[in-house]
Amino acid sequence: xxxxxxxxxxxxxxxxxxxxxxxxxxxxxxxxxxxxxxxxxxxxxxxxxxxxxxxxxxxxxxxxxxxxxxxxxxxxxxxxxxxxxxxxxxxxxxxxxxxxxxxxxxxxxxxxxxxxxxxxxxxxxxxxxxxxxxxxxxxxxxxxxxxxxxxxxxxxxxxxxxxxxxxxxxxxxxxxxxxxxxxxxxxxxxxxxxxxxxxxxxxxxxxxxxxxxxxxxxxxxxxxxxxxxxxxxxxxxxxxxxxxxxxxxxxxxxxxxxxxxxxxxxxxxxxxxxxxxxxxxxxxxxxxxxxxxxxxxxxxxxxxxxxxxxxxxxxxxxxxxxxx
Amino acid sequence: xxxxxxxxxxxxxxxxxxxxxxxxxxxxxxxxxxxxxxxxxxxxxxxxxxxxxxxxxxxxxxxxxxxxxxxxxxxxxxxxxxxxxxxxxxxxxxxxxxxxxxxxxxxxxxxxxxxxxxxxxxxxxxxxxxxxxxxxxxxxxxxxxxxxxxxxxxxxxxxxxxxxxxxxxxxxxxxxxxxxxxxxxxxxxxxxxxxxxxxxxxxxxxxxxxxxxxxxxxxxxxxxxxxxxxxxxxxxxxxxxxxxxxxxxxxxxxxxxxxxxxxxxxxxxxxxxxxxxxxxxxxxxxxxxxxxxxxxxxxxxxxxxxxxxxxxxxxxxxxxxxxx
Numbered sequence: 272x273x274x275x276x277x278x279x280x281x282x283x284x285x286x287x288x289x290x291x292x293x294x295x296x297x298x299x300x301x302x303x304x305x306x307x308x309x310x311x312x313x314x315x316x317x318x319x320x321x322x323x324x325x326x327x328x329x330x331x332x333x334x335x336x337x338x339x340x341x342x343x344x345x346x347x348x349x350x351x352x353x354x355x356x357x358x359x360x361x362x363x364x365x366x367x368x369x370x371x372x373x374x375x376x377x378x379x380x381x382x383x384x385x386x387x388x389x390x391x392x393x394x395x396x397x398x399x400x401x402x403x404x405x406x407x408x409x410x411x412x413x414x415x416x417x418x419x420x421x422x423x424x425x426x427x428x429x430x431x432x433x434x435x436x437x438x439x440x441x442x443x444x445x446x447x448x449x450x451x452x453x454x455x456x457x458x459x460x461x462x463x464x465x466x467x468x469x470x471x472x473x474x475x476x477x478x479x480x481x482x483x484x485x486x487x488x489x490x491x492x493x494x495x496x497x498x499x500x501x502x503x504x505x506x507x508x509x510x511x512x513x514x515x516x517x518x519x520x521x522x523x524x525x526x527x528x529x530x531x532x533x534x535x536x537x538x539x540x541x542x543x544x545x546x547x548x549x550x551x552x553x554x555x556x557x558x559x560x561x562x563x564x565x566x567x568x569x570x571x572x573x574x575x576x577x578x579x580x581x582x583x584x585x586x587x588x589x590x591x592x593x594x595x
Numbered sequence: 596x597x598x599x600x601x602x603x604x605x606x607x608x609x610x611x612x613x614x615x616x617x618x619x620x621x622x623x624x625x626x627x628x629x630x631x632x633x634x635x636x637x638x639x640x641x642x643x644x645x646x647x648x649x650x651x652x653x654x655x656x657x658x659x660x661x662x663x664x665x666x667x668x669x670x671x672x673x674x675x676x677x678x679x680x681x682x683x684x685x686x687x688x689x690x691x692x693x694x695x696x697x698x699x700x701x702x703x704x705x706x707x708x709x710x711x712x713x714x715x716x717x718x719x720x721x722x723x724x725x726x727x728x729x730x731x732x733x734x735x736x737x738x739x740x741x742x743x744x745x746x747x748x749x750x751x752x753x754x755x756x757x758x759x760x761x762x763x764x765x766x767x768x769x770x771x772x773x774x775x776x777x778x779x780x781x782x783x784x785x786x787x788x789x790x791x792x793x794x795x796x797x798x799x800x801x802x803x804x805x806x807x808x809x810x811x812x813x814x815x816x817x818x819x820x821x822x823x824x825x826x827x828x829x830x831x832x833x834x835x836x837x838x839x840x841x842x843x844x845x846x847x848x849x850x851x852x853x854x855x856x857x858x859x860x861x862x863x864x865x866x867x868x869x870x871x872x873x874x875x876x877x878x879x880x881x882x883x884x885x886x887x888x889x890x891x892x893x894x895x896x897x898x899x900x901x902x903x904x905x906x907x908x909x910x911x912x913x914x915x916x917x918x919x
Contacts, residue, residue, distance in 0.1 A: 304748035379747050387740040393717045394733035397726050405729055409718035416711040423703050424628035
């Protein structure tokens with residue numbers, strides 16, 4: 272993400288570097304076995320989307336402080352914790368072109384490493400003077416857990432509605448992005464109205480990001496995306512393109528999707544991909560994501576233009592155009 | 596625990612009831628599937644050892660406040676989270692005479708439920724005015740994770756030393772008990788010296804508690820203890836009686852223990868039990884726990900005697916005499 276955004280994140284570059292340093296120093300332990308395990312996490316760290324959102328939102332509303340770096344590090348830890356536990360859940364063998372923790376070290380180590388990350392995120396967050404951020408971060412992780420629980424509750428529910436799908440991705444993905452932008456703005460002393468606008472911006476970008484992720488799980492190229500694809504289908508997760516296809520495709524196609532989803536054939540992912548690709552369901556999902564991004568850009572339109580607001584605008588577009 | 600301590604916890608009874616209420620109300624969700632899962636946790640809640648420690652330590656140092664109830668609830672949530680994730684780790688099928696979450700609902704639900712509990716514990720903790728408790732709780736969970744990681748690092752390490760064993764149980768069990776007592780005293784406005792004494796008391800009681808737990812895993816009766824026993828042996832966890840036996844039993848017996856530990860025979864747990872029982876290794880571990888309890892009682896001796904200090908004394912003894 273950082274490289275793709277190019278010069279647009281120059282205004283936060285030293286702070287992003289500070290996030291990197293803080294992330295590593297906070298996770299250091301006096302136990303060698305812990306440091307060994309944490310190394311895996313450092314190796315598969317990625318786009319820094321959430322710290323970038325936090326810092327840009329802060330920069331768009333004023334000066335960046337040490338607290339911004341703390342919160343940007345906290346949200347990255349929270350995100351990494353959910354990835355590590357997600358990999359346990361999804362039995363994914365690849366994450367960011369590297370082997371996942373659970374594949375390398377077993378589910379037990381993955382569960383504990385996720386716990387270690389989440390614990391350190393709260394520990395770091397509680398180093399700030401005020402409880403405001405701690406409360407917001409914990410409220411956010413409450414919702415992330417609910418989103419994930421709602422998701423597994425609906426595994427293999429081929430009748431999942433679009434409304435429930437949107438509720439799932441809102442809680443499991445979008446609220447964290449909303450909190451990043453909200454806290455970034457709040458820590459810069461933004462007005463309540465601007466904090467609210469930033470929160471909506473983050474929520475919409477997060478929703479669009481997850482929809483795009485779900486589209487890529489169907490249409491993406493594993494070599495470009497860098498993680499195992501087709502996992503949603505394998506794990507019985509209905510996503511927006513499939514939900515649309517199930518309710519809008521010609522009846523015969525709907526029946527075929529249904530029987531493919533229930534089958535255990537080896538080429539099931541490939542066949543579902545070939546079935547959905549020529550339909551307009553991918554386009555429908557893309558349009559939904561594009562609308563969310565348009566609304567996101569509109570809601571922060573009243574902010575004074577700056578390098579940071581231009582970067583936020585660009586990021587919003589990038590989220591739905593990325594092949595990553 | 597509560598019933599066994601009988602009238603000794605009368606001085607904190609209304610606060611313990613308030614902990615129960617707060618525990619339930621904090622975990623309530625607007626999602627039915629979440630409430631459904633949380634019900635399992637409520638069903639297998641048990642001894643309330645950690646809330647009791649928190650409240651008694653507070654009562655021994657002054658008046659109990661709403662903050663004591665909050666922290667007592669927080670530590671119970673932390674404890675339940677570790678139990679739920681431990682059950683994933685240990686593949687235990689029984690916990691407190693009820694089926695474990697992972698057995699009922701799969702590992703994924705158990706991972707997420709543990710995350711939900713830990714997230715809610717931090718959320719509740721951050722409702723307090725000061726960051727002091729939040730920081731202490733998160734520092735504690737950092738150490739709990741390290742203890743668990745050190746433990747799985749040493750799985751099947753038949754040469755585990757007593758020193759490393761003690762380091763494991765200190766981090767994974769004792770620090771949380773220390774924090775309970777420390778925060779209980781701190782919230783009552785105790786002096787630094789008394790807070791430190793309470794922390795040592797909790798640490799020692801926690802160490803003794805875990806040693807007793809490990810003894811019961813070998814010698815206990817499943818019907819009394821109420822959970823699957825022999826798990827330590829099954830999972831290659833060396834505990835104090837086995838460590839002592841390995842280094843102090845007659846050479847032939849040491850070799851037999853070694854070969855049994857490495858074997859996959861169905862009656863391996865039973866045979867190890869029969870091998871260790873007639874030795875003095877169980878007695879050695881019991882003595883170690885008793886010494887810790889004696890030191891714990893001594894360190895709070897200077898506190899003015901009250902119903903609460905008498906209950907703490909009794910609890911300390913109960914920890915090593917309990918058949919539970």
